[in-house]
Amino acid sequence: IAKMEEKAQTPLQEALTQLIRQLQRKDPNAFFAFPVTDFIAPGYSLIIKRPMDFSTMKDKVKKEYYQSLEELKVDFKIMCENAMIYNKPETIYYKAAKKLLHSGMKILSPERLQSLKQSIE
Numbered sequence: 812i813a814k815m816e817e818k819a820q821t822p823l824q825e826a827l828t829q830l831i832r833q834l835q836r837k838d839p840n841a842f843f844a845f846p847v848t849d850f851i852a853p854g855y856s857l858i859i860k861r862p863m864d865f866s867t868m869k870d871k872v873k874k875e876y877y878q879s880l881e882e883l884k885v886d887f888k889i890m891c892e893n894a895m896i897y898n899k900p901e902t903i904y905y906k907a908a909k910k911l912l913h914s915g916m917k918i919l920s921p922e923r924l925q926s927l928k929q930s931i932e
C-alpha cells in the first residue's frame with residue numbers, strides 16, 4: 812500500500828497552520844470546519860459568492876496558495892462575514908460568526924502578524 816509521503820512545510824506554511832489551529836479552537840461547534848452546503852443552508856451558493864471554511868484554508872496552505880499571513884486574514888474575515896450575511900442576527904450561526912470574528916482579529920492582530928512575520932524571515 813502506497814505510504815502517503817508527508818511533504819515538509821515551509822516556515823510560512825508552519826505559521827499559517829499554527830494560526831488556523833488557534834482560530835479553530837474558537838469554533839468549538841465546528842460550524843466553520845467544512846464548506847456550508849445548499850443542503851444544510853438552502854440557497855447558500857446563490858447568496859454567498861466567496862464561500863470559505865477552515866478545511867479550505869488548510870487545503871490552500873497545503874497547496875501553497877497563501878503567499879503571506881495577511882492573505883489568511885482576508886479569507887478568515889470572508890468566512891465570518893459570509894455567515895453574517897446568510898444567517899439572520901438571531902441565529903446561532905450569526906452569533907458564532909460575530910464572536911469568532913472578534914476572537915480571530917486578536918489572534919490575527921497586526922502586531923501578532925508582524926512579530927510572526929519576523930520569526931519567519
Ligand SMILES: CC(=O)c1cc(-c2ccccn2)c2ncccn12
Binds near residue numbers: 841842847
Ligand atoms: C457557517 C454557517 O453559515 C453554517 C454552518 C452550519 C452548520 C455547520 C455544521 C453543522 C451544521 N450546520 C450551518 N447550518 C445552517 C445554516 C448555516 N450554517
